[in-house]
């Protein structure tokens with residue numbers, strides 16, 4: 001199992017290089033000179049429709065208020081999210097695997113965005129600062145949870161198939177949207193775990209498959225992302 005993000009910050013909004021140097025940086029947890037992927041808060045307005053982008057692209061008015069009176073919030077065709085790539089290698093049986101998404105990740109619920117009487121959008125008043133989507137930024141999003149047919153992935157445990165894996169699809173790309181700066185030293189981490197339900201499953205914590213003793217299954221990978229107040 002491997003999780004790749006552009007930890008050396010040279011791919012912008014493109015997929016990570018998936019080279020060893022990115023894996024190496026994944027292991028420098030908490031080191032200030034290796035903060036992980038540096039992400040901007042998505043409070044700008046890339047498509048110039050006066051809807052802040054954290055409230056754009058998922059048909060907020062329809063999904064929250066029940067009326068699609070504003071078409072502008074249905075899509076943000078100019079938006080870019082940060083891709084992360086999760087690979088689950090053979091021989092893990094993906095029809096039986098479960099993936100846990102946790103660590104410090106606390107999803108920011110797009111359905112919890114509110115709009116006040118002045119038309120100003122607000123994030124929910126909680127500690128969440130990140131969203132993991134199953135689709136890139138420039139397409140329409142369904143803000144419901146992925147297990148309910150939507151596109152947002154919250155912390156929790158999923159059958160691998162719910163996240164798009166199968167024995168023929170061992171690599172899936174997810175997309176990160178930062179909505180608030182990191183509040184703990186600017187570091188956010190996330191872990192994904194795969195548990196094979198087969199009886200030979202062992203337990204190990206590692207971010208690189210090569211580090212895992214042959215008799216153990218890799219179970220946990222992580223990345224760090226740094227969301228500064230200003231880029």
Ligand SMILES: [Ca+2]
Pocket residue numbers: 042043044045046053079080
């Ligand atoms: Ca934006």
Ligand SMILES: [Ca+2]
Pocket residue numbers: 044045046047048049050051052053056076
């Ligand atoms: Ca917008």
Ligand SMILES: [Ca+2]
Pocket residue numbers: 059060061062067068069070071072073074
């Ligand atoms: Ca709408």
Ligand SMILES: [Ca+2]
Pocket residue numbers: 047049051056057072073074075076077
């Ligand atoms: Ca829009």
